[in-house]
Amino acid sequence: xxxxxxxxxxxxxxxxxxxxxxxxxxxxxxxxxxxxxxxxxxxxxxxxxxxxxxxxxxxxxxxxxxxxxxxxxxxxxxxxxxxxxxxxxxxxxxxxxxxxxxxxxxxxxxxxxxxxxxxxxxxxxxxxxxxxxxxxxxxxxxxxxxxxxxxxxxxxxxxxxxxxxxxxxxxxxxxxxxxxxxxxxxxxxxxxxxxxxxxxxxxxxxxxxxxxxxxxxxxxxxxxxxxxxxxxxxxxxxxxxxxxxxxxxxxxxxxxxxxxxxxxxxxxxxxxxxxxxxxxxxxxxxxxxxxxxxxxxxxxxxxxxxxxxxxxxxxxxxxxxxxxxxxxxxxxxxxxxxxxxxxxxxxxxxxxxxxxxxxxxxxxxxxxxxxxxxxxxxxxxxx
Numbered sequence: 001x002x003x004x005x006x007x008x009x010x011x012x013x014x015x016x017x018x019x020x021x022x023x024x025x026x027x028x029x030x031x032x033x034x035x036x037x038x039x040x041x042x043x044x045x046x047x048x049x050x051x052x053x054x055x056x057x058x059x060x061x062x063x064x065x066x067x068x069x070x071x072x073x074x075x076x077x078x079x080x081x082x083x084x085x086x087x088x089x090x091x092x093x094x095x096x097x098x099x100x101x102x103x104x105x106x107x108x109x110x111x112x113x114x115x116x117x118x119x120x121x122x123x124x125x126x127x128x129x130x131x132x133x134x135x136x137x138x139x140x141x142x143x144x145x146x147x148x149x150x151x152x153x154x155x156x157x158x159x160x161x162x163x164x165x166x167x168x169x170x171x172x173x174x175x176x177x178x179x180x181x182x183x184x185x186x187x188x189x190x191x192x193x194x195x196x197x198x199x200x201x202x203x204x205x206x207x208x209x210x211x212x213x214x215x216x217x218x219x220x221x222x223x224x225x226x227x228x229x230x231x232x233x234x235x236x237x238x239x240x241x242x243x244x245x246x247x248x249x250x251x252x253x254x255x256x257x258x259x260x261x262x263x264x265x266x267x268x269x270x271x272x273x274x275x276x277x278x279x280x281x282x283x284x285x286x287x288x289x290x291x292x293x294x295x296x297x298x299x300x301x302x303x304x305x306x307x308x309x310x311x312x313x314x315x316x317x318x319x320x321x322x323x324x325x326x327x328x329x330x331x332x333x334x335x336x337x338x339x340x341x342x343x344x345x346x347x348x349x350x351x352x353x354x355x356x357x358x359x360x361x362x363x364x365x366x367x368x369x370x371x372x373x374x375x376x377x378x379x380x381x382x383x
Contacts, residue, residue: 008074008187009255015070016248021062030245031061049233051080058233063241067248071207071217074186075199079222082229083215083239083247087202090216091180092118093237094198095147097228098176101127103146108135108161109351110154112180116347134351135159136290138166141173150179150196152189153291156346156360157353158282158307160291164298167195176224182206182335186219187258188301197221198228205335206303208250209257212336215239215247257337257365261304264371265363271372272308277379279309280355290354304363305334307344309355317382318343318357324378327371334362339371 006014022028034057038044049059051068060068060083068081084090095118099105107119109132119130133139135154148170152161163179170177178198181191185206191199201207203215220228269283280288283306284295295302310318322330328341340362346353363371 011070011073012255013252015073015251016066016068018062018066018069021066028062028066028245028248030241031063032241033057033061051229058236058238060239060244061241063248064239064244067244067251068217070248070251071186071201071203072219075190075192075219077192077221078199078219079225080229081217081219082225082232082237083217083244084232084237085216085239085243086214087182087200087204087216088114088118089237090200090202090218091115092122093232093235094178094200094218094220094228095119095123095149096235097231098147098178098198098224099123099128100146102144103128104142104144105130105147105149106139106141106145106175107132107149108151108154108159109133109348110135110157110159110346110353111149111151112155113347115149115151115180132350135161136351138162138169141170141175145173145175147176147178150177152179152181153183153284153289153295155180155183155305156307156344156358157355158284158289159354160284160289160295160299162291162294163189163191163196164194167197171195183303183305184299184301185254185258185303187255188303189299192219192221194298198224202335203247204333206254206258206261208247208335209254210246210250210336211333211338213243213246213250215243258301258303260365261363262302264365264368265304265306265361266302267368268361268363268371268375269306269308272375275379277311277313277382279311281309282307282354282358303335305360306363307355307358307360310357310359313357313382315343315357318359321378321382322359324381325374326377327366327374328361336362337365339364339366 071081182202285302
């Protein structure tokens with residue numbers, strides 16, 4: 001193990017690599033198993049399922065435990081991490097773990113679309129009400145409010161929330177806080193240090209980093225981890241050991257990749273800001289992004305995802321612009337080594353997006369000057 005006093009780069013390189021799990025190998029190997037064999041009935045009947053104890057494939061093997069432990073070490077104060085087959089599975093299970101019929105959930109109006117759909121369909125069907133709030137405002141909890149969901153920055157329009165302030169408000173009211181921390185990861189925003197109870201990652205993105213695996217992870221405090229992990233097993237959630245191994249492999253280089261994503265994305269954002277075709281550039285590290293003051297106060301860096309507005313252009317012009325790009329793939333997800341582009345039209349019910357006719361970029365690991373040249377040629381072809 002890397003130890004709680006080590007710096008984050010060391011934790012990424014050493015975390016989860018217990019000698020008892022890897023032997024003389026550098027990496028913990030892939031252990032594929034459904035059935036675990038016991039030496040006696042007494043051993044079979046002993047205890048309950050625990051992380052780190054071989055019992056059944058659903059509870060994992062050393063391949064899973066290595067990734068879970070490494071992710072837990074990135075959040076000082078966390079009790080453990082549960083792994084899932086996707087980021088959405090991580091979000092939905094975390095919500096189910098803290099909500100019951102009759103409860104109310106507060107969620108930001110800029111929340112990730114599939115999360116909103118889950119709230120408006122599944123949670124509603126089981127008697128949980130979701131009240132959306134302006135991500136730039138402080139929500140007022142009600143008598144039935146049980147959980148406060150945070151997404152900072154918002155996945156389409158990049159609003160940064162006052163997470164420490166909102167967590168303090170929630171704690172004073174006995175409300176559980178959950179944060180989708182995929183954009184920043186614990187490297188750029190240590191969630192537990194800000195007061196978050198449950199931190200969620202679509203580890204598909206920057207943890208895995210290579211656009212070849214789906215992983216979700218939920219890291220929680222001692223109060224919430226055991227109920228969360230138990231519910232995940234009760235629902236039958238499982239992550240492939242091969243995918244867990246890929247997650248651990250990606251984790252080792254995450255700090256290096258994130259810094260490159262940060263540098264390149266900032267270069268593109270500043271270049272776009274000077275273009276006459278571009279209106280608002282929604283990048284948390286830029287002063288005119290909503291909530292920039294919270295980013296500057298609380299974050300240790302910025303990643304590769306941001307959004308910009310095509311000024312004076314309609315949907316057809318936006319489509320034509322995107323389809324002229326050669327180095328940006330058109331596709332969902334982000335966080336991999338490859339640059340991506342999408343047209344985005346945020347769905348809001350209580351607040352207005354900060355801009356319209358938006359284009360979202362994920363800036364990958366290509367040379368940023370080549371990416372700028374690509375954007376420039378697409379703008380020229382629009383003239």
